[in-house]
Amino acid sequence: MANKNQTLGEFIIENQSAFKYTSGELSRLINSIRLAAKVVNHEVNKAGLVDITGAAGETNIQGEDQQKLDVYANDVFIQTMTKRNIVCGIASEEEDDFIAVNSQDENNQNKYVVLIDPLDGSSNIDVNVSVGTIFSIYRRVTPVGSPVTIEDFLQKGSEQVAAGYVVYGTSTMLVYTTGHGVNGFTLNPALGTFYLSHPNMEFPEDGNIYSVNEGNYTHFPQGVKNYIKYCQAEGEGRPYTSRYIGSLVSDFHRNMIKGGIYFYPKSSKNEAGKLRLLYECNPMAFLAEQANGKASDGHMRIMNIDPKELHQRIPFFAGSTKMVEKAEEFMKE
Ligand code: AHM
Ligand code: MG
Numbered sequence: 001m002a003n004k005n006q007t008l009g010e011f012i013i014e015n016q017s018a019f020k021y022t023s024g025e026l027s028r029l030i031n032s033i034r035l036a037a038k039v040v041n042h043e044v045n046k047a048g049l050v051d052i053t054g055a056a057g058e059t060n061i062q063g064e065d066q067q068k069l070d071v072y073a074n075d076v077f078i079q080t081m082t083k084r085n086i087v088c089g090i091a092s093e094e095e096d097d098f099i100a101v102n103s104q105d106e107n108n109q110n111k112y113v114v115l116i117d118p119l120d121g122s123s124n125i126d127v128n129v130s131v132g133t134i135f136s137i138y139r140r141v142t143p144v145g146s147p148v149t150i151e152d153f154l155q156k157g158s159e160q161v162a163a164g165y166v167v168y169g170t171s172t173m174l175v176y177t178t179g180h181g182v183n184g185f186t187l188n189p190a191l192g193t194f195y196l197s198h199p200n201m202e203f204p205e206d207g208n209i210y211s212v213n214e215g216n217y218t219h220f221p222q223g224v225k226n227y228i229k230y231c232q233a234e235g236e237g238r239p240y241t242s243r244y245i246g247s248l249v250s251d252f253h254r255n256m257i258k259g260g261i262y263f264y265p266k267s268s269k270n271e272a273g274k275l276r277l278l279y280e281c282n283p284m285a286f287l288a289e290q291a292n293g294k295a296s297d298g299h300m301r302i303m304n305i306d307p308k309e310l311h312q313r314i315p316f317f318a319g320s321t322k323m324v325e326k327a328e329e330f331m332k333e
Pocket of ligand 1: 117119120121122123213246247248249274275
């Protein structure tokens with residue numbers, strides 16, 4: 001049972017026995033994500049102070065290479081996981097191809113691959129608006145001791161073993177699931193420790209917040225336009241209120257606490273929407289379902305979609321179950 005004020009470290013140990021495969025490998029992996037998140041958090045917090053938000057490839061006054069924070073976060077997560085030798089493969093939104101981590105070594109018994117969006121919503125960094133990290137963990141499907149292949153990464157979301165996000169916001173939180181509900185931990189920056197602050201997070205079944213980039217309105221399919229008009233019309237609990245940060249993690253996080261729907265539909269500008277199935281939609285869908293919510297592409301369950309390529313994009317609707325179902329009704333028309 002989740003105790004408030006437990007540290008994330010204590011929580012991981014205590015819940016290890018709840019996993020089907022209890023070699024401790026998944027616990028070590030989540031621990032390394034926790035560590036990398038703290039490093040990235042430290043850097044994100046300094047973003048306004050140092051000249052770190054400059055373009056990648058520039059050199060700062062000390063002669064150090066400047067990195068954009070998204071490049072920095074990518075390096076931190078990849079290095080933390082590869083140096084500790086706890087995964088056999090990593091795919092990142094920032095990398096063209098997946099990275100094999102000693103996967104051909106017979107002594108490498110690591111079973112997990114991680115897919116990660118190291119810094120999502122990075123266009124918000126320069127203006128001090130919250131950003132996030134999203135991660136998704138699968139068991140490899142190819143045999144241990146052989147090189148990882150694309151099949152290990154192109155798995156349906158329903159095969160996820162764990163998923164989560166870090167939101168670098170007014171406070172920094174790590175929220176994750178291993179398929180037994182969703183728990184949220186808040187970082188105490190003075191101690192560098194995450195504490196369980198939000199046990200058993202759940203989307204309210206219904207809500208009154210809709211989050212979409214309405215600047216794309218004229219390019220949306222008719223079903224989406226009609227749904228937006230429905231959100232704005234008088235009715236039971238309506239008009240809804242519109243909230244859009246433009247940072248998926250933050251919009252999703254708020255909607256999970258307050259009740260709402262986030263959607264990034266396809267448009268005449270983006271045939272498949274904008275968000276990536278593997279790095280963004282699947283992990284958020286796993287969290288949504290584990291928190292009693294729902295995630296769909298407007299027609300079908302996100303986690304049932306068979307991925308075709310690493311950087312595949314997909315329309316995305318996620319949030320309070322009744323709201324997502326309502327949006328799907330409009331999409332059918
Ligand atoms: P990114 O991975 O390039 O940061 O893009 C993903 C982000 C999401 O966090 C956010 O919800 C969306 O893009 C905002 O897009 P837009 O500016 O088109 O509304
Ligand atoms: Mg992203």
